[in-house]
Amino acid sequence: MSATATTSRYDRGLALLQEVSGTPVPGVLSSLADIAPDLARYTIEFGYGDIYHRPGLTIRQRQLINIAALTALGTAAPQLRFHIDGALNVGVTHREIVETIIHMLVYAGLPAALNGLTVARQAFADRPDPEQAGLGDPAQSRIRPTETSEERYQRGLAALKEIDGHAGEQVVAALEHIAPDLGRYTVEFCFGDIYSRSGLTLKERELASVAACTALGTAAPQLRVHLHGLLNVGGSREEAVETITQLAGYAGFPAALNGITAAREVFTERDADPRTAGR
Structure with missing residues (x-):
């Protein structure tokens, strides 16, 4: 060179x-x-x-992807802090950062999300935003305490069908005979509670999900489901590939290469289906 x-x-x-x-x-x-x-x-x-x-993602999207991946990995608090500060510098809001970290508890568990929020709290203390006042106020909670389990399930089922379509339904069906409660929790909690929160678009949530599943390197089936989901809610193949490519720098080349293998499989499946060919 x-x-x-x-x-x-x-x-x-x-x-x-x-x-x-x-x-x-x-x-x-x-x-x-x-x-x-x-x-x-x-x-x-x-x-x-x-x-x-590279083109294909905005700098705001790239920062949200980094926050998702670093939260999910749980091993890079200084870098997570840098990218939370960086997200604020390029126009991402406190609320969007918090929602991205909360979203990660589905993929990396409560400890990872709690640790991520600890880092975010430190960043926000140095960068208070008057427009985000009440972010942690119980009165502003998005939780619906009087809602029944069935109402949560139906809301989650509707979200699951919108986002992941047949692929998501297959995941739940596969659990029916061995762990039906886990299938129900997937619908009620992951989709009824977390995915149905405001603060991020469905596309942003799917970008974060693709980033997390790629970074973790242990969730190839779930990565394929969420690649389908990203494309189902208006994301493009270019955005999917760019998200995975970016993870080479944060989770390593093996994780990115395995992610691209999953993307290739998903694109091939969609091209073979008249309903999704070309998108």
Whole structure:
């Protein structure tokens, strides 16, 4: 690669990193200068000059995807804090960040979501937003305490059909003879409670789900379901591929390559079905 091409990657990466970090001298440069300056350069050139600079996703979407993946992984609190701050810098709201983290409890469990919210609380304390007042006020809760289990189930079933269609129904049906309660919890809680919350669009929730399932690296069947779901709620194949490609920088190349294998299978299935061919 020529020196000019390398400089171009670095310069455009640095410009994007400055936008996300909100500082002319991003911390990655100073923190690695004494031990691994090349790693800082790779972060700028590859992470931002190559990946972030690609079309297909907005910078807001990329930040929500990072928050989802890093929350799900549960092993990178400093980086999660950086990307929460970065999300705020590019116009993501406190509410959208909280909803993304809450969404992750479906895929990574309560500890991961609770730890993610601890990081978010620290970030918000340094960046209060008057428009988000009452975010944690019980009076503003989205929970419906008088709602019956059947009402939650029916709302969840409607959401499941809208998002995942036949693929989602197959997941629930597969549990009927071995763990029917788990199937019901999937509908009632995952879709009736979590997916039905406001604050994020269904497309944003599916982008977050694809990011989490890719990053975890242990959920290929669920990744395929949510790739279908993303496409069913208006996401594009390009957005699906871009989301998975971005995870190469945050979860590693094996996770991204396995995610692309799942995407290839989903696209092939949809092309073979007249109802979904080409979308």
